[in-house]
Amino acid sequence: MESLLKADVKLKPFQFTIERGKIKEFAMAIGDKNPIYYDADTARKEGYRDIPIPPTFPTAIEMWGGMDFETLIELFGLNPLKVLHGGQEYCYMGEICAGDTVTAAPKVISSFEKRNLRFITIGIQYINSDGKDVLYSESTIIERGGSKNE
């Protein structure tokens, strides 16, 4: 049995300004030593406006921008001990660098239960301060055992 769950959950748009230090911290945590994430001169020599974001940095924009773990747990009524990340997709339409402010418009793409697993897919469209589409992120989270377990 599939059932729609809390399909009416509304996610709030949010803004985030990307800082060089945050990019460096993120790259260091991954152990990514690519110099374009650490040094603005190197990044410029490689043709970037400033230090670019690593491919998965949008997760930091989301978590620090307002769509953090606790907020999602509460909004969707999930059991935090049972939540896993099932899949993630990024489409990169424009360059995002340190100094940029992006505006994110998140929405619930789908939310359903199947074989005792609950699947929630959230899509986020990002525009830069010129109003240009720069990024699309789509994330699927899975709650094991369904919402009624425990």
Place this chain on the structure above:
Amino acid sequence: MSELKMIHKPEITHTQLVKYAGASGDFNPIHTVVPVGEKAGLDGVIAHGMLIMGMAGEALAEWFPRKDLRRFKVRFSKMTRPGEKLTIEGRVTGEKWEDNEKRLTGEVSVKNEAGEQKLSGRFEFKI
């Protein structure tokens, strides 16, 4: 199809998961607090899926210019724990046209030393 240079990552540590929690802002305690991981039935903590995708992203930007990356999509298949050593493998699968540009398509996967696949994904770079 052409295989890309394998990337070997050092062993994942508890400290790295704490660092990644802070850097990413994902403070789900199943990644950092051992008793919570045990309570969740995970036999300890598990790495953030996004950390593993981040390692795959590191490999992508080593194989091709970061600025030409257009799409990156992954599915997480197995959990990763501190103590595991991961390797990122990739290959070019073909070419396509999208949005009036020619793109190279490829596959990426992350495995541990036993060959267990943690993540499988696909990517596209403008060429």
